[in-house]
Amino acid sequence: MREVLFLDLARSASSLGAEAHTVFANVLASGRFLFGEHGERFERAFAAYCGAAAGVGVASGTDALRLALLACGVTPGDEVITVANSAMATVAAITSIGARPAFVDVDPATWTMDPAQLPSRLTARTRAILPVHLYGQCADMEPILAFARRRGLAVVEDCAHAHGARYHGRVAGTMGDAGCYSFYPTKNLGAFGDAGMVVTNDLTIAERVRALREYGRASHDLTGLHGYNSRLDELQAAILFLKLERLDAANCRRRAIAQTYARALTDMERSLPYEAPGRYHVYHLYVIRVKDRDGFRARLQEQGVQTHVHYPLALHRHEAYQGVRADTFELPVTDRVHSEVVSLPLYPELSDEEIEAVTDAVRQATAVRV
Numbered sequence: 242m243r244e245v246l247f248l249d250l251a252r253s254a255s256s257l258g259a260e261a262h263t264v265f266a267n268v269l270a271s272g273r274f275l276f277g278e279h280g281e282r283f284e285r286a287f288a289a290y291c292g293a294a295a296g297v298g299v300a301s302g303t304d305a306l307r308l309a310l311l312a313c314g315v316t317p318g319d320e321v322i323t324v325a326n327s328a329m330a331t332v333a334a335i336t337s338i339g340a341r342p343a344f345v346d347v348d349p350a351t352w353t354m355d356p357a358q359l360p361s362r363l364t365a366r367t368r369a370i371l372p373v374h375l376y377g378q379c380a381d382m383e384p385i386l387a388f389a390r391r392r393g394l395a396v397v398e399d400c401a402h403a404h405g406a407r408y409h410g411r412v413a414g415t416m417g418d419a420g421c422y423s424f425y426p427t428k429n430l431g432a433f434g435d436a437g438m439v440v441t442n443d444l445t446i447a448e449r450v451r452a453l454r455e456y457g458r459a460s461h462d463l464t465g466l467h468g469y470n471s472r473l474d475e476l477q478a479a480i481l482f483l484k485l486e487r488l489d490a491a492n493c494r495r496r497a498i499a500q501t502y503a504r505a506l507t508d509m510e511r512s513l514p515y516e517a518p519g520r521y522h523v524y525h526l527y528v529i530r531v532k533d534r535d536g537f538r539a540r541l542q543e544q545g546v547q548t549h550v551h552y553p554l555a556l557h558r559h560e561a562y563q564g565v566r567a568d569t570f571e572l573p574v575t576d577r578v579h580s581e582v583v584s585l586p587l588y589p590e591l592s593d594e595e596i597e598a599v600t601d602a603v604r605q606a607t608a609v610r611v
């Protein structure tokens with residue numbers, strides 16, 4: 242029996258072939274490893290891809306979030322409204338600058354931020370809203386942006402799952418004040434190490450992030466900004482530029498696999514991912530819901546199909562965040578979803594044979610007769 246790996250980054254890297262080697266050789270020959278032409282070229286190319294006025298490369302997605310929050314004026318003690326069903330990085334970015342997360346529950350269909358609950362989280366210290374475009378689908382941005390505008394709050398988008406995702410035609414990261422991307426190797430656009438970017442249409446925010454990533458020094462009128470060291474290196478930028486050309490095709494393949502799963506598993510339709518009207522889902526993860534999760538995963542593993550859980554513990558349940566949390570609300574939808582989610586293998590290099598092995602294993606594991 243052949244294993245279907247949850248992810249196969251070696252396969253993905255080797256699909257770049259000799260081009261990746263050429264890219265590395267060019268960077269080595271240039272003798273320039275930080276702040277060179279590759280970084281600038283990729284910043285311009287990725288900002289243009291998103292339709293944003295500027296892109297500022299940083300060292301990771303977490304750094305993109307925290308530098309964007311700082312650039313939007315979030316200060317220690319401020320509250321940032323976000324969701325609890327996300328990666329630890331989302332909340333780590335908030336707490337790392339001394340701000341406090343206030344968790345809001347999610348929409349039961351898309352599992353992204355529920356805009357209707359935002360008013361209940363507003364306090365005198367609320368400074369920003371941080372929606373997460375979860376699993377590759379944009380949060381319901383229109384009502385989030387409308388609420389933020391009325392209340393004078395910044396909106397910082399967590400786009401780590403959402404390279405190329407769209408909301409009524411607008412690309413993730415260009416709707417709020419800043420969009421924060423991670424190029425962690427597993428993401429839809431992944432580097433060969435750590436990398437991230439802030440995209441924005443606000444040139445003041447872009448300039449602040451540029452200063453913050455380089456000890457705060459970049460510009461004279463920003464003295465008083467406590468900076469960091471958070472740079473996107475030339476090797477990563479060069480590889481990302483090469484891979485950016487293939488991003489749309491890779492996302493199309495992800496969507497095609499998602500469609501194949503949906504067609505093969507129609508009996509489970511209500512447990513499958515839901516793409517809301519007007520949204521273009523890029524399926525960073527294909528996450529379904531099952532009641533007996535441990536049993537289901539064990540049965541899939543018996544068939545050689547690896548699965549994962551994103552995420553094992555909702556952020557409001559983490560011990561580390563009890564003391565810093567700004568709200569005391571229950572999050573019933575988040576809790577319910579979290580106890581049932583399982584991620585199936587979905588990546589562009591998956592073969593048709595492997596896709597079939599996955600759907601066969603799922604059908605058997607759920608004993609669905611078709």
Ligand SMILES: *Cc1c(COP(=O)(O)O)cnc(C)c1O
Pocket residue numbers: 301302303304327328330331373399401402423424425435436437
């Ligand atoms: C991966 C990820 C991040 C952070 O990215 P890093 O590059 O690992 O710092 C932030 N938010 C979400 C939702 C993520 O999945």
